[in-house]
Amino acid sequence: MKRIALSVLSLVLIITGCAPAYEKNEEVGVETTEQSNKEKAIVPKYNISDEYYRPLEEYKPSKSRGVITNQITNRLDIKEMEVGLRRHSKSVYDPKEYYFQEGQYLTDDILYDWLDRSKNNSESDGTEGGLNPAVKEDAGEEELRDKPKYLSHILEQDYLKQSKEGNVVQTEGISIGLAMKSQFRFQTEVGGAVRTEDISTDEMMKEAKDIAQTVLERLREMEDLEDVPIMFAIYREEEKGSMVPGNFVAKTAVKGGDLKVGSWDTIEEDHVLFPSEEGKGQHPEDANLISNLQSDVEEYFPNYIGVVGRGFYVDDQLTELTIEIPIEFKGQTEVIGLTQYVYSLIVENFPNYFALEVNIESHDGQEALISREPGQDEPYVHIYGQ
Structure with a gap:
C-alpha cells in the first residue's frame, strides 16, 4: 500500500488552512x-x-x-x-x-x-x-x-x-x-x-x-x-x-x-446507512467501498472501533458521503499516523464525483478531518490539536 509522506500532509494542512476574506458591507x-x-x-x-x-x-x-x-x-x-x-x-x-x-x-x-x-x-x-x-x-x-x-x-x-x-x-x-x-x-x-x-x-x-x-x-x-x-x-x-x-x-x-x-x-432523494442491508442491496459498489475501508483500517490500526458511513443520493446518484471512524485515543502520534493512512486510502480508492467527509473521533471529541469537494483530487486535511 502506497504511503503518503508526512511532509506532504503538512503541506496540505498549510495550503488549505487559509480562510476566505470578507470585504465591505x-x-x-x-x-x-x-x-x-x-x-x-x-x-x-x-x-x-x-x-x-x-x-x-x-x-x-x-x-x-x-x-x-x-x-x-x-x-x-x-x-x-x-x-x-x-x-x-x-x-x-x-x-x-x-x-x-x-x-x-x-x-x-x-x-x-x-x-x-x-x-x-x-x-x-x-x-x-x-x-x-x-x-x-x-x-x-x-x-x-x-x-x-x-x-x-x-x-x-x-x-x-x-x-x-x-x-x-x-x-x-x-x-x-x-x-x-x-x-x-x-x-x-x-x-x-x-x-x-x-x-x-x-x-x-x-x-x-x-x-x-x-x-x-x-x-x-x-x-x-x-x-x-x-x-x-x-x-x-x-x-x-x-x-x-x-x-x-x-x-x-x-x-x-x-x-x-x-x-x-x-x-428523488435518499439517505443510506453503511453498513446496512439497505446499503448492500441498493448500492453494492458504495457498500464495498466502506467495507474495504473498514478492513484496511482494522488491519492497520489496533485501537480502531468501527466505520460508519452515511450516503446522500439524488436521483439514485451518490452526491455526498460522510464517514465516521471512532477510535480509542492513545496519543497524537497514532492520530497522525491513522489520518495519513486513511488519506492515502481515500486518494487511491475513492472516486471523486461526490463530496466526501471523513471524521476521525475519540471519546474526547473529533481528532481529525479529511474532506474533499466533487472533482477535487487531493482532500483537505486538518488534525485537531496541531
Missing part, C-alpha cells in the same frame, strides 16, 4: 411587517460562495424559534429539514439575488395552533384550528389508528430581495417545509402502552397536499403575504431512533397572488 433599508417605515440594516456585499444565501447581518431569529425541537424527535431530521429546504429553495430563489432570513410570519402560537388536531364543530372556539385530523376526546385505539397525526412541523424560511432603487430589502419569497410522519406513535390512555402505526407514502402525500392548500389559504390572509411567491416542500421523517434522516419527497412553487396549489414535482 453595504447598508440598505429593510421593510418589515411590524412597521410601515423602513428599518436600516447591514447586508454583506460579498458571499463565501454563490451556493450560499447572504443573510442580513442583523440576525433575526425565527418567530417560532424552538418549536421544531419540540415537534421532531430525531435531530438528524431537524438538520436535514432546515438544510434541505434551503437547498430546494435555490431552484426558485436565486442565491445571487436573494437574502436569507429565518421565518418572521409564523409565530410559535400560530404553529402550535396549526399543528394541533382540528376541532369538532361542537368544540370550535372560532380559531382556525389544527391541521391534523379531529378525534373525539375519548378516542379509542381504532379511531386513533384511523386518524393519526400526520403533520409534525411547519418550517418557514423567508427570502428577501433588494428593490430596483437599491434602498430597501423586503420579502419576495417564502419557503414552507411540511414535516410529515412516517410512523405515528400514540397512547389510548395516560401511562398506557405506546403503540406505533406505520403511515404509507401514498397516505402521507394525500394528507400533505391537502395541508399545503390550507396553509396557502391562511398565508394569503396574512398582511404582506397576499402577493408573495411561496414554495412548498414535503419532508418525510424517518422513524424514531434512525441513524439517518428522512428526505424531501415533493415540492411545488405557487406564484404571488395565486390561491391554489398546482402540480407537484417528485424529489
